[in-house]
Amino acid sequence: EVQLVQSGAEVKKPGESLKISCKISGYSFTSYWIGWVRQMPGKGLEWMGIIYPGDSDTRYSPSFQGQVTISADKSISTAYLQWSSLKASDTAIYYCARLHGGYSSTPADYWGQGTLVTVSS
């Protein structure tokens, strides 16, 4: 069974750093792209970027380039999303998702449960 299990909710202060995780099981981690999606409170979905764990090829949406870092650790089948300095506007639910079919030009078919990140002073 394909599963993407994300780390738990976080409460942080502005300026702090954060790394959230997405643990994969049920398929070959290195054979499928993983994407990250933001959903701000009461708002729609925003695509942040993708990574291919097989070779760490990473692509960011223009709005998120330089704002976050996406990475992966093949040894533990886990993808990460990290911030070096959080802002209040980073408050959102963050989803990881597997891209179907092993290619970058495919939709996300399996999703994590989401990680709520709250940034507040």
Added chain:
Amino acid sequence: EIVLTQSPGTLSLSPGERATLSCRASQSVSSSYLAWYQQKPGQAPRLLIYGASSWATDIPDRFSGSGSGTDFTLTISGLEPEDFAVYYCHHYGSTSYTFGQGTKLEIK
């Protein structure tokens, strides 16, 4: 970057009725790269349709997708109570991924 505009913003219908949701792209997109998702409160999105008209796994056939170029449609024939949710269209390309702003399908 391709912009997807969904209409209407909110659609109020009764169970059993037919829902027609629209997604318009700012430039022509390959139908191979257009998907639809359903999202219920507190849940992750669920893939319904990909390639504009292909059903994802375990999706009932009352959901159907169509369209090409800049205009795409998701049709739900015979609404069930569990279908009331927010629906997003999504363009996925090797260098560009965007979502529409969503259509909320609510019970009338």
